[in-house]
Amino acid sequence: MLTKFEVEMNTSIIANDRAIRILKNKGALPLTQLARELGLTNEGARFNLIKLAKEGLVSASAVVTGRGRPKQVWALTGAGHALFPDAHAEVAVKLIEQVKTLFGEEGIRAVISASAQDARLRYQAALGGLQDLEAKVKTLAALRDQEGYMARCEQAEQGYLLIEDHCPICSAAAACQNFCSSELQVFRDVLQADVSRTEHVLGGGRRCAYKIVPLKQ
DNA sequence: TAGTGAATTTGCGGATTCGC
DNA sequence: GCGAATCCGCAAATTCACTA
DSSP states (O other): OOOHHHHHHHHHHHHHHHHHHHHHHHOSEEHHHHHHHHTSOHHHHHHHHHHHHHTTSEEEEEEOOSSSSOEEEEEEOHHHHTTSSOTTHHHHHHHHHHHHHHHHHHHHHHHHHHHHHHHHHHHHHHHTTOOOHHHHHHHHHHHHIIIIIOEEEEEETTEEEEEESOOTTHHHHHHOTHHHHHHHHHHHHHHTEEEEEEEOGGGTOSSEEEEEEEOOO
16 A cells, blocks of 8 residues: 555656657657646646756756747766666676687677677577568567567568667676677567668767668568 | 747646645 | 645747748
8 A cells, every 4th residue: 555655756766767768769858748748737747857957867958949938858867877777787888898708709709799699599589480571570679579669560661660769788888899780780680671771879870770671672 | 131020849847736 | 734746827938920
């Protein structure tokens, strides 16, 4: 049984948590659009955003979009992004450094190769019976979402987009970029499609995105 | 061409309502 | 009673159209 205080805190936390998730998911949004996404009035959304801003989790900037007063666009700060799971970052980076020290680049390549093979087997097991590319991409997106990548599938020109709003291995990938290239190859192998990266967190992007089109016959 | 005011759009803040 | 959310009126910032 929750106390009154806990109920009130939870109500507030739920609205704030949703705002953070929406900003993480969709990127910077003007107040009015964020209010629509939250199902609140502008004032209600602003109320929550001001609280989050006081905690240093979000920040606003004015953007001139045409006639009328400039829009106030809200986005996550570094502290806001840090709320998403990356707790093992330091450990992962240290492990990578130690493998490099003990076994050299060859050792790192072997570790990444084994990790990629493990992922390949897992994804192939889940996608095994699927023939349709759309179903494959959706299933892969669901698996990646479960792994903490906040992944989803969208229809794109001539194919599909696999979008990952969060990278739970960002620090490890920054320490060793072979993670990203092997990941790309795993996607190509399990989807049996032409996969290219269109957005990259490590390249300064807000998220990672992959364009997936059927192989030319 | 520059100045000015109307139009447009959004933000702000106080009062009020609602739910627990 | 308290905090969250809404309502409502006003202020602010910008563009656009008109006029001298």
